[in-house]
Amino acid sequence: MDATRKVIDVSGDGPNNQGRAVTAARDEAVEKGATVNGLPILLKRPGYLDLPDLDRYYKDCVIGGQGAFMVPVREREQFP
Secondary structure (H helix, E strand, O other), X not given: OOOOOEEEEEEEOOOOOOOOOHHXXXXXXXXXXXXXXXXXXXXXXXXXXXOOOHHHHXXXXXXXXXXXXXXXXXXXXXXX
């Protein structure tokens, strides 16, 4: 039986830092009929890869496809 829907859920605490461009991977998945959702983890922690606008990065570069959504996590209490 074929799936009625293809969904990829992406979570992370920083931007893509290895491999091909995340936009290329997203676009390929969307072209194949998948929806890519995002869960950017915006917990404050010092570091050179800490991106204060990670939710904007996910909106612009990660999510895509029909009905795609993003849920930013700003506090540990949001995980449950």
